[in-house]
Amino acid sequence: MSPRKMSTQQINTKVKTIRGGRIRDIEDCLIQYISxxxxxxxxxxxxxxxxxxxxxxxxxxxxxxxxxxxxxxxxQSLPRTKLVISSILPRPTNSQANRTIYNVNNHLxxxxxxxxxxxxxxxxxxxxDQPNLTLFADHxxxxxxxxxxxxxxxxxCVNNLFQFSNCTSETESxxxxxxxxxxxxxxxxNTTTQEQSVSSQTYWR
Numbered sequence: 001m002s003p004r005k006m007s008t009q010q011i012n013t014k015v016k017t018i019r020g021g022r023i024r025d026i027e028d029c030l031i032q033y034i035s036x037x038x039x040x041x042x043x044x045x046x047x048x049x050x051x052x053x054x055x056x057x058x059x060x061x062x063x064x065x066x067x068x069x070x071x072x073x074x075x076q077s078l079p080r081t082k083l084v085i086s087s088i089l090p091r092p093t094n095s096q097a098n099r100t101i102y103n104v105n106n107h108l109x110x111x112x113x114x115x116x117x118x119x120x121x122x123x124x125x126x127x128x129d130q131p132n133l134t135l136f137a138d139h140x141x142x143x144x145x146x147x148x149x150x151x152x153x154x155x156x157c158v159n160n161l162f163q164f165s166n167c168t169s170e171t172e173s174x175x176x177x178x179x180x181x182x183x184x185x186x187x188x189x190n191t192t193t194q195e196q197s198v199s200s201q202t203y204w205r
Contacts (some may be wrong), residue, residue, distance in 0.1 A: 022052050022175060023066035027073055034077045044161060045074060046154050048086035050104065060103045071116055082161055091129040093139045119127045119157045124149050
């Protein structure tokens with residue numbers, strides 16, 4: 001993702017990519033950046049990770065443990081910084097991996113953590129009830145079109161978090177806590193049983 005394309009008049013974005021990175025790799029990078037003071041003035045951290053853990057065959061429990069450790073690291077070291085976890089994207093050709101992704105994402109939605117939000121990308125990467133092949137370069141990675149969708153979701157999420165003036169009514173409606181609007185932006189501590197029930201009915205299988 002391009003930092004320039006991810007930035008707006010009100011958002012100055014820096015992008016760090018760890019190719020082939022797992023959740024623990026992201027946590028290690030954050031620990032290093034925190035120790036160097038590089039995140040002291042950062043307002044929000046958005047993390048998109050987890051698909052390589054799925055490729056490794058990690059269990060849902062193991063992946064969630066890694067996510068919880070990452071969240072704990074950020075919360076303890078940067079209590080004023082907002083943290084967004086971007087949900088793992090579906091796989092175009094791997095039903096077994098999709099079962100793991102489905103379960104991990106649902107566990108993320110049900111976590112109760114203060115000052116942590118989940119960005120649900122799922123519906124934007126589905127065509128009907130199947131992964132949208134036009135958004136993927138292969139069975140794992142997005143193509144240019146898919147990257148644009150993910151970038152738009154992240155920018156809209158940050159706009160919504162800070163209620164920036166260029167956050168339009170259309171953008172705001174994309175982050176209501178019901179799936180009929182498309183994208184969903186969920187504070188962890190506001191997920192209700194009813195919302196989780198809607199989620200389980202509309203995810204791909």
